[in-house]
Amino acid sequence: MHLRIFAVLAATSLAWAETSEKQARQAGSGFAAWDAAYSQASTALSKLSQQDKVNIVTGVGWNKGPCVGNTPAIASIGYPQLCLQDGPLGIRFGGSVTAFTPGIQAASTWDVELIRQRGVYLGAEARGVGVHVLLGPVAGALGKIPNGGRNWEGFGPDPYLTGIAMSETIEGIQSNGVQACAKHFILNEQETNRETISSVVDDRTMHELYLFPFADAVHSNVASVMCSYNKVNGTWACENDKIQNGLLKKELGFKGYVMSDWNAQHTTNGAANSGMDMTMPGSDFNGKTILWGPQLNTAVNNGQVSKARLDDMAKRILASWYLLEQNSGYPATNLKTNVQGNHKENVRAVARDGIVLLKNDDNILPLKKPSKLAVIGSSSVVNPAGRNACTDRGCNTGALGMGWGSGTADYPYFVAPYDALKTRAQSDGTTINLLSSDSTSGVANAASGADAALVFITADSGEGYITVEGVTGDRPNLDPWHNGNQLVQAVAQANKNTIVVVHSTGPIILETILAQPGVKAVVWAGLPSQENGNALVDVLYGLVSPSGKLPYTIAKSESDYGTAVQRGGTDLFTEGLFIDYRHFDKNGIAPRYEFGFGLSYTNFTYSSLSITSTASSGPASGDTIPGGRSDLWETVATVTAVVKNTGDVQGAEVPQLYISLPSSAPSSPPKQLRGFAKLKLAPGESNTATFILRRRDLSYWDTGRQNWVVPSGSFGVVVGASSRDLRLNGKLDVD
Numbered sequence: 192m193h194l195r196i197f198a199v200l201a202a203t204s205l206a207w208a209e210t211s212e213k214q215a216r217q218a219g220s221g222f223a224a225w226d227a228a229y230s231q232a233s234t235a236l237s238k239l240s241q242q243d244k245v246n247i248v249t250g251v252g253w254n255k256g257p258c259v260g261n262t263p264a265i266a267s268i269g270y271p272q273l274c275l276q277d278g279p280l281g282i283r284f285g286g287s288v289t290a291f292t293p294g295i296q297a298a299s300t301w302d303v304e305l306i307r308q309r310g311v312y313l314g315a316e317a318r319g320v321g322v323h324v325l326l327g328p329v330a331g332a333l334g335k336i337p338n339g340g341r342n343w344e345g346f347g348p349d350p351y352l353t354g355i356a357m358s359e360t361i362e363g364i365q366s367n368g369v370q371a372c373a374k375h376f377i378l379n380e381q382e383t384n385r386e387t388i389s390s391v392v393d394d395r396t397m398h399e400l401y402l403f404p405f406a407d408a409v410h411s412n413v414a415s416v417m418c419s420y421n422k423v424n425g426t427w428a429c430e431n432d433k434i435q436n437g438l439l440k441k442e443l444g445f446k447g448y449v450m451s452d453w454n455a456q457h458t459t460n461g462a463a464n465s466g467m468d469m470t471m472p473g474s475d476f477n478g479k480t481i482l483w484g485p486q487l488n489t490a491v492n493n494g495q496v497s498k499a500r501l502d503d504m505a506k507r508i509l510a511s512w513y514l515l516e517q518n519s520g521y522p523a524t525n526l527k528t529n530v531q532g533n534h535k536e537n538v539r540a541v542a543r544d545g546i547v548l549l550k551n552d553d554n555i556l557p558l559k560k561p562s563k564l565a566v567i568g569s570s571s572v573v574n575p576a577g578r579n580a581c582t583d584r585g586c587n588t589g590a591l592g593m594g595w596g597s598g599t600a601d602y603p604y605f606v607a608p609y610d611a612l613k614t615r616a617q618s619d620g621t622t623i624n625l626l627s628s629d630s631t632s633g634v635a636n637a638a639s640g641a642d643a644a645l646v647f648i649t650a651d652s653g654e655g656y657i658t659v660e661g662v663t664g665d666r667p668n669l670d671p672w673h674n675g676n677q678l679v680q681a682v683a684q685a686n687k688n689t690i691v692v693v694h695s696t697g698p699i700i701l702e703t704i705l706a707q708p709g710v711k712a713v714v715w716a717g718l719p720s721q722e723n724g725n726a727l728v729d730v731l732y733g734l735v736s737p738s739g740k741l742p743y744t745i746a747k748s749e750s751d752y753g754t755a756v757q758r759g760g761t762d763l764f765t766e767g768l769f770i771d772y773r774h775f776d777k778n779g780i781a782p783r784y785e786f787g788f789g790l791s792y793t794n795f796t797y798s799s800l801s802i803t804s805t806a807s808s809g810p811a812s813g814d815t816i817p818g819g820r821s822d823l824w825e826t827v828a829t830v831t832a833v834v835k836n837t838g839d840v841q842g843a844e845v846p847q848l849y850i851s852l853p854s855s856a857p858s859s860p861p862k863q864l865r866g867f868a869k870l871k872l873a874p875g876e877s878n879t880a881t882f883i884l885r886r887r888d889l890s891y892w893d894t895g896r897q898n899w900v901v902p903s904g905s906f907g908v909v910v911g912a913s914s915r916d917l918r919l920n921g922k923l924d925v926d
């Protein structure tokens with residue numbers, strides 16, 4: 192019952208929420224709370240008319256309320272006008288809110304404490320402005336296509352890493368009494384043709400890759416799930432009985448409600464009878480027809496949708512509202528309330544600890560009080576038209592902090608690289624030559640003679656309803672924008688100490704850049720949001736050692752990924768389980784920088800692998816709890832390894848645990864991430880990383896048995912500093 196107790200406490204003050212992260216950590220354990228919430232929902236439902244129930248499940252229309260989604264108030268049960276608002280990194284269209292880092296930057300930290308804190312603060316801000324349902328976090332797109340436009344909203348293409356991040360974020364948000372929404376369900380992997388394409392996937396891939404992080408979300412008691420625009424195996428996601436009723440509600444035991452993406456509904460009865468519970472936004476948005484409201488009333492009167500189904504929809508929505516204790520003391524909706532508190536500290540920490548150092552020849556970094564620095568590139572300074580000049584961040588002008596689309600927030604302030612570098616330079620007595628342009632003319636002048644030249648390049652992407660410089664969501668290629676390769680070439684020719692800083696929504700091909708002898712360092716700064724410059728300076732000057740690790744693979748060539756945006760009406764998902772590092776491993780392709788890679792200013796050694804296990808082979812069993820069969824969530828093995836900082840500066844290392852299934856299992860990825868830890872270590876210090884393996888972590892989806900199965904035999908267990916830098920090897924035997 193922790194969840195309910197904490198939610199009541201959370202109602203008392205915003206400050207409380209910010210100081211109680213430790214208690215909030217337990218919030219995900221409140222399975223029994225659903226029963227009590229359902230009992231309250233049943234009582235309320237008995238007082239409602241059919242029209243009231245239809246109102247609960249139907250949005251009032253786009254731009255017809257304070258939020259991007261709203262349903263009508265029902266006074267008889269004290270039910271408010273429900274406010275649903277984007278999104279995954281903060282309050283869209285807020286007046287004075289924090290623009291948190293995108294999900295992909297959070298994943299890049301591999302730091303569950305920071306990811307949890309980000310979720311707690313997201314929830315605190317949503318509550319503070321009276322948002323009942325925060326439309327995030329994102330596990331779809333998962334990111335199978337490296338140039339997928341919205342990949343940056345989520346946590347990257349590994350289902351385990353994304354699953355952990357989904358859980359931490361949802362539990363953080365919901366610890367403040369705010370309903371989270373796991374989206375987009377499911378297989379919405381590209382923006383191109385997203386409203387017409389059919390994603391065709393096999394059963395095993397569905398379970399082991401795409402459904403896997405949604406199971407984490409359900410296990411963490413997520414209140415709502417958003418069905419996506421695309422078709423799944425030929426049927427619209429929001430009208431798909433198999434995925435909504437079958438996978439989500441029956442197999443995963445999801446107790447909350449499914450809402451449509453904005454106008455992703457296609458029919459009145461099909462959506463109702465296949466498990467969708469709320470339609471959004473409920474008007475003729477984008478020229479579509481309203482499908483519930485009066486139409487649903489008629490369908491229920493005609494018996495095309497049963498009264499029991501309407502009751503179930505309304506009950507699920509009410510139960511979620513009661514689960515989060517929103518029936519008592521919830522703030523009135525006012526998106527303009529200032530709710531920032533000290534949350535910028537989390538933004539800076541995630542932006543900083545998500546920076547991945549890819550190359551550092553001659554230990555050019557950290558910088559040592561240079562007397563002259565060149566700073567080059569249009570993205571070194573804030574957008575000259577203003578930090579929020581482009582609605583929903585729909586431009587790539589000036590420094591980049593996030594992609595574009597509905598999953599954005601306005602920046603309350605923006606510290607560009609040059610702003611933070613200038614401050615630091617003043618205290619060091621460094622002269623800066625600034626060239627805030629991407630034109631190669633003038634580069635020689637600006638860069639030559641400086642101790643080092645920092646050159647800034649970007650790659651941007653976003654949601655398909657906005658076109659930026661001809662890009663309609665998905666990136667057309669994996670090149671840097673604005674002639675980034677040529678810019679770096681020119682800088683590196685003028686200065687043999689060139690440091691390349693990349694801000695990007697996803698992988699770019701770095702081969703041209705790495706071929707320049709003058710390029711000594713590459714700093715993958717990702718998407719740092721409002722703390723862009725501060726986070727970078729922290730790392731460039733060694734205030735902290737870089738500790739981010741890549742949440743995706745950086746290939747030598749775009750074709751190496753084996754997946755691409757589909758231009759036709761169908762994506763057959765022929766790559767199956769083999770996306771990102773799984774594909775590179777299976778096909779023996781050498782990546783440029785592998786999944787999990789990242790350098791530090793110090794060194795780490797690994798030792799003392801220990802494996803203990805009680806795992807037995809066979810199918811999963813037990814009652815269905817939120818997240819699936821109960822024994823899938825039980826600990827069946829523990830792996831430990833000792834990591835030592837052998838350098839002379841403080842640093843943090845991310846030991847990663849990968850498993851290989853035994854030969855008795857069907858063809859599987861050569862290795863799969865199943866554990867990670869972030870250890871902060873002083874020089875000479877050692878610590879033990881402990882990896883807990885749950886039954887699901889050792890299972891594959893058996894399509895014949897329609898169940899998760901632990902295969903018998905010898906599992907490979909490796910612990911390393913990346914998916915290719917494997918330091919310790921062991922075996923785990925299951926009979």
Ligand SMILES: OC[C@H]1O[C@@H](O[C@H]2[C@H](O)[C@@H](O)[C@H](O[C@H]3[C@H](O)[C@@H](O)[C@H](O)O[C@@H]3CO)O[C@@H]2CO)[C@H](O)[C@@H](O)[C@@H]1O
Nearest residue numbers: 259260277278326374375452453477596597598654656
């Ligand atoms: O915001 C709720 C969910 O909406 C989906 O994205 C929609 C987005 O919120 C909305 O702003 C955009 O509207 C544009 C519209 O599509 C376009 O035709 C018109 O010209 O401009 C509008 C913007 O002013 O529509 C998006 C859907 O197409 C997201 O998928 C979902 O993640 C959000 O939670």
